[in-house]
Amino acid sequence: METLIMVGQLLLGLSILVGVHEWGHMVAAKSFGMRVEKFSIGFPPKIWGKQIGETEYSIGAIPLGGFVKITGMIDESLDTKTLNAEPEPYEFRAKPAWQRLIVMLGGIIVNIIVGVIIFIGLSMVNGETYLPKEELNKHGIVAYDLGQQLGFQTGDKILSINGRDYERFSDLLSGDVLLGSDNYFLVDRNGEQIKIDLPNDFIDRISDGGKRIPVFEPRRPFSIGEVVKGSNADIAGLTSGDRILSVNNQPSSYFDQFSTILDSLRGDSVSLLIERGNAKLNLKARVTEEGTLGFQAYPGLNFVERDLTFGESVVVGTTQAFSAIILNAKGFGKMFSGDIDPRKSVMGPLGIMKQFGGTWDWNRFWYLVGLLSMILAFMNLLPIPALDGGHVMFLSWEIITGRKPSDKFLENAQKFGMVILLSLMAFVIINDIINF
Incomplete structure (x- = not known):
């Protein structure tokens, strides 16, 4: 189907x-x-x-x-x-x-x-929904394997791109960055400023048969959202709004910490330190064989959401549309210069079909x-x-x-x-x- x-x-x-x-x-x-x-x-x-x-x-x-x-x-x-x-x-x-x-x-x-x-x-x-730089840098980033290969580390706070300030998280991996040359990031790592250079074949490195390989994402503090009835989380006594501070005395305030710990403790019983309102509670729970407890995580990041007037929509929409042409021109230039492998960057009918996805989403x-x-x-x-x-x-x-x-x-x-x-x-x- x-x-x-x-x-x-x-x-x-x-x-x-x-x-x-x-x-x-x-x-x-x-x-x-x-x-x-x-x-x-x-x-x-x-x-x-x-x-x-x-x-x-x-x-x-x-x-x-x-x-x-x-x-x-x-x-x-x-x-x-x-x-x-x-x-x-x-x-x-x-x-x-x-x-x-x-x-x-x-x-x-x-x-x-x-x-x-x-x-x-x-x-x-x-309208517009985005994560502003200030909110991103309250917690930093989670660096995935490719990001770590480039020199990023989890917890880094990104200060600038090519020496210029930026407004929102999406600017960090925009088309200009993916298709640019001699790009670099300046990050704050535990109070020390570090320069991270991006290779000119950066877009090739994040492409895999039409799929995007993750580089980094915002680090997310989290709280418990909906608890699945009858799940291990429900049996342990977790409720919506709880915050898990640690698992077996290991800090787990961020979701990447929490999921990594649970993945290493599949099938085990664990001790949870919970913050519920102004109180702190100790609970016992069993991790499933899939490395979960049975709840939805509510991300604790404050995104900016705003409606656009017609005039603002004309400016934003027109800019986005012509950016597609500019980025395609840059992409052709990098293919001819040898920085981009056409086998990874050129997409035909099957690749486009995969982009549409298996569910009918009119917005997409x-x-x-x-x-x-x-x-x-x-x-x-x-x-x-x-x-x-x-x-x-x-x-x-x-x-x-x-x-x-x-x-x-x-x-x-x-x-x-x-x-x-x-x-x-x-x-x-x-x-x-x-x-x-």
């Missing part, structure tokens, strides 16, 4: 993104009087189609893209049978270069608009659709023949020089671009299967 939900979200998300992208091309083309022969979401074979006016609208069986067929345009269909005749007024090739340029940018522009609108909407609905769904919309805009702008960016490159040359590349050149460039795209698609899919 989880697989079906992941597939369903992937297909719906791709259909929305491809649909609005191709709609952008079609609307721009029709507005300039160009004939649009076909509008398809998905690639052939066709599983549904309907002719409306001059345009056939269809759905293809391969949901990994789509296309708009504009008369007189050399595109991925490589249909050149009409190019030897004089262009008709309704053909793509008969229109001024600036109009053709707008048509090729239409899909990219609509993807950007859709991405921005989605992020603005999410900002309005969800729309976040990923908005993110993918911005990434699709960036990818399509790359100057590769067969992509929109390839057409934009040749049209820009025509506008600047006043000389149009020959149809034969454009046809060969399109073939070359298709070879590149098919090779990239094969790499991505094979890499996805390996990671999956």
Whole structure:
């Protein structure tokens, strides 16, 4: 069932993104009087189609893209049978270069608009929730294995990133940090300031087949939330609101301390020092074979939660949307420089499907659709023949020089671009299967 939900979200998300992208091309083309022969979401074979006016609208069986067929345009269909005749007024090739340029940018522009609108909407609905620096540094961090390899220790208090102050915990592992170069943290460790350098392949180190390897997280004091009836915690007399100060005389005020101690005492009886209101109590409990007692932990961290006005949502959402493009550009730069291994960082349909998850969460769904919309805009702008960016490159040359590349050149460039795209698609899919 989880697989079906992941597939369903992937297909719906791709259909929305491809649909609005191709709609952008079609609307721009029709507005300039160009004939649009076909509008398809998905690639052939066709599983549904309907002719409306001059345009056939269809759905293809391969949901990994789509296309708009504009008369007189050399595109991925490589249909050149009409190019030897004089262009008709309704053909793509008969229109001024600036109009053709707008048509090729239409899909990219609509993807950007859709991405921005989605992020603005999410900002309005969800507001902001974050852990401020001051609250984080009351208790410090819990350093996991990768964090310890980099030089962090549990209890470190992070003072700055690259010599600059930060506002919230999420800033510490933001895209700028993951994709930056020569980054470093300054931490306070028992009153001593220590510099920790991050490697330039940091993003590779935290990636494992599309999953994020944890580096560190906020250290959490905790109290007992809901106690499971009939559990060892219930039998021992623990109640909601209790704080466990120690286990077998070992300090356990932080959840990482508590869980580590219980993991080493599976199946054993333990002595608990409990704080209940102003009183301290000693209780006996048995640890399960799974290393638990049977209660939910309530984290004792004070997060900032606030609603955003429409104006604030526009600023926050727009910033988040365009950050996706900037970070993708940085990621490409690091791949070409050799700092990032494409096998760990490039994600295809299976990887994206896993990101949607096995439960239908509309908030996560729309976040990923908005993110993918911005990434699709960036990818399509790359100057590769067969992509929109390839057409934009040749049209820009025509506008600047006043000389149009020959149809034969454009046809060969399109073939070359298709070879590149098919090779990239094969790499991505094979890499996805390996990671999956």
